[in-house]
Amino acid sequence: MESSSSSSSSTFQIDARLPKEISWGTIEFLQWEGFWYAKPHLAAVMAARSHFKARDEDVILASSMKTGSTWLKAIIPCIINSKTSAAGDGNGDNIDEEEDYDPFVEHHPNDLMPALETQIFRQDPNADLSGMPSPRLLRTHMPYSILPESIKDSACKIVYITRDPKDVFVSLWHFLNTRISCPLHEAFESFCNGVHPFGPFHDHVLGYWKESLKRPEKILFLKYEELKSDPTGQVRKLASFLGRPLVQVDEVDKLVWKCSFERLKNLEINRTGVDPHLGFTYKSYFRVGLVGDWKNHLSAEMRKHLDKITQTKLEGSGLSHSCKIKIPGPR
Numbered sequence: 001m002e003s004s005s006s007s008s009s010s011t012f013q014i015d016a017r018l019p020k021e022i023s024w025g026t027i028e029f030l031q032w033e034g035f036w037y038a039k040p041h042l043a044a045v046m047a048a049r050s051h052f053k054a055r056d057e058d059v060i061l062a063s064s065m066k067t068g069s070t071w072l073k074a075i076i077p078c079i080i081n082s083k084t085s086a087a088g089d090g091n092g093d094n095i096d097e098e099e100d101y102d103p104f105v106e107h108h109p110n111d112l113m114p115a116l117e118t119q120i121f122r123q124d125p126n127a128d129l130s131g132m133p134s135p136r137l138l139r140t141h142m143p144y145s146i147l148p149e150s151i152k153d154s155a156c157k158i159v160y161i162t163r164d165p166k167d168v169f170v171s172l173w174h175f176l177n178t179r180i181s182c183p184l185h186e187a188f189e190s191f192c193n194g195v196h197p198f199g200p201f202h203d204h205v206l207g208y209w210k211e212s213l214k215r216p217e218k219i220l221f222l223k224y225e226e227l228k229s230d231p232t233g234q235v236r237k238l239a240s241f242l243g244r245p246l247v248q249v250d251e252v253d254k255l256v257w258k259c260s261f262e263r264l265k266n267l268e269i270n271r272t273g274v275d276p277h278l279g280f281t282y283k284s285y286f287r288v289g290l291v292g293d294w295k296n297h298l299s300a301e302m303r304k305h306l307d308k309i310t311q312t313k314l315e316g317s318g319l320s321h322s323c324k325i326k327i328p329g330p331r
């Protein structure tokens with residue numbers, strides 16, 4: 001790290017010798033410690049890594065881009081603020097006495113779990129989060145190897161979500177193309193070469209996967225496809241992992257509905273708002289929300305190529321990205 005960056009109290013100087021690529025149209029990427037970062041994010045990643053001090057009560061949502069983290073940015077705060085789990089005993093005695101937690105009419109889920117690198121440490125490299133009350137709910141796209149040591153060493157929980165890389169690529173291409181203009185085949189080549197924000201995708205996934213096998217009490221590893229096929233089961237699992245088990249069937253059903261794609265996509269704030277930190281429209285975080293949308297965009301050859309990379313990269317890891325969910329045909 002020292003050879004690639006130097007820190008002062010306020011800024012990180014990016015080493016001019018870092019590998020560089022212009023790709024996805026005009027985005028300048030820099031490679032640092034094995035991963036690619038859009039240039040404006042790298043100094044913030046370095047600052048977050050050096051300055052962030054985790055607390056045991058923190059919940060960190062980690063993901064590669066476009067794996068469905070927005071869904072979890074909604075679900076996790078609902079679990080933490082749920083009436084039965086917040087009561088601590090899980091018996092649901094006070095279920096009808098308080099107003100239901102539902103911040104979504106006024107807030108995009110991004111507001112509920114601020115991002116360490118693209119938001120907090122980008123705004124202020126010396127951000128002081130000590131005044132934030134526990135449990136702090138935070139998110140990051142940083143790879144496991146780059147995480148601040150205190151996240152790894154403290155008792156804080158990490159929730160990781162991944163997704164079929166074909167759907168990740170298609171989602172990322174649509175998302176970035178709301179701001180840039182890059183032909184699909186060019187973006188595909190970059191993605192397959194690992195050159196995309198916080199890429200390579202497969203190395204990102206494997207870092208968290210391997211650690212989750214060693215420390216299942218520390219890292220919960222979720223898949224978008226499983227959340228789609230069994231949202232109530234996955235929400236219960238997540239709630240138990242966070243030490244906030246949800247016992248009431250009605251409450252789990254309500255939480256799943258509150259955070260559903262159909263509901264969030266149609267809320268006024270998400271139809272019209274813009275993320276003040278990154279400039280993306282809120283609606284671009286709610287595109288189609290499907291498993292298998294890649295079928296509508298990738299040729300058979302592209303599918304084969306990316307599947308082959310996935311197979312080779314994940315071989316022997318015990319992780320697979322195949323799923324038995326029925327994939328919708330072209331619309």
Ligand code: PAP
Nearest residue numbers: 065066067068069070071171260261286287288289
């Ligand atoms: P991020 O990395 O910028 O935070 P992220 O939320 O991880 O993005 O991924 C966005 C994807 O999650 C979108 O997929 P799509 O492009 O294939 O449609 C988005 O639609 C999907 N998504 C967001 N919220 C939900 C939700 N509540 N339920 C299901 N899918 C969702």
